[in-house]
Amino acid sequence: MNNIQKDLSYAEGLANSCKDLQGLELTIRSFDRCLLKNTANNIVFSDGNPNADLMLIGEAPGFEEDQSGIPFVGIAGQLLDKMLLAIGQNRNNTYITNMVFWRPPGNRKPTEEEISLCYPFVKKHIELINPKILILSGAVAAQSILKSNLGITRLRGNWSKISFLKNGEYTYIMPIFHPAYLLRSPEKKKETWEDLKSIKKKLTSTDI
Numbered sequence: 496m497n498n499i500q501k502d503l504s505y506a507e508g509l510a511n512s513c514k515d516l517q518g519l520e521l522t523i524r525s526f527d528r529c530l531l532k533n534t535a536n537n538i539v540f541s542d543g544n545p546n547a548d549l550m551l552i553g554e555a556p557g558f559e560e561d562q563s564g565i566p567f568v569g570i571a572g573q574l575l576d577k578m579l580l581a582i583g584q585n586r587n588n589t590y591i592t593n594m595v596f597w598r599p600p601g602n603r604k605p606t607e608e609e610i611s612l613c614y615p616f617v618k619k620h621i622e623l624i625n626p627k628i629l630i631l632s633g634a635v636a637a638q639s640i641l642k643s644n645l646g647i648t649r650l651r652g653n654w655s656k657i658s659f660l661k662n663g664e665y666t667y668i669m670p671i672f673h674p675a676y677l678l679r680s681p682e683k684k685k686e687t688w689e690d691l692k693s694i695k696k697k698l699t700s701t702d703i
């Protein structure tokens with residue numbers, strides 16, 4: 496086993512031993528194998544309602560999130576709040592987190608290794624929240640959770656379902672464009688509105 500494999504299996508062991516959210520947060524706080532931690536000011540664990548039917552996973556904390564320790568509070572986060580509000584959702588009925596828990600320096604994309612090291616904790620996070628619907632915001636979250644190499648343009652708008660728990664219960668999954676991308680490419684808001692409407696329909700349908 497090389498060092499990365501050892502770190503991955505260490506992360507998996509730690510994540511598997513977490514029985515509740517508080518334990519998961521404390522475990523991630525003391526996890527020292529993801530080097531992003533060394534350059535970050537804060538861990539950014541989550542925000543919102545842990546009992547929510549809807550969970551959203553973004554990419555990584557940015558500057559404002561690193562300062563505050565709260566996900567999606569910068570300009571992209573403000574757009575995300577507006578998107579959620581448009582379908583009757585907010586941080587009281589939605590749970591929000593990211594694929595990595597520390598800000599990558601200069602807001603660069605997290606590396607494969609950083610994502611892999613955080614992945615066991617993200618998986619446990621989903622298991623503990625056990626949402627009915629999971630929104631994957633942006634390519635990093637969509638490709639990592641769906642284990643796909645397809646671009647977000649191909650992935651968005653398509654429902655899939657995964658059973659994160661051994662009891663066979665399903666979570667419905669919808670990838671959408673990341674709000675930071677929508678700020679750069681506002682013409683894509685139209686497609687995102689269709690995705691948001693589809694999420695609202697699913698949230699209020701009886702088959703979830």
Ligand code: URA
Nearest residue numbers: 553554555556566567
């Ligand atoms: N972008 C993300 O993906 N997550 C955040 O928390 C903030 C910006």
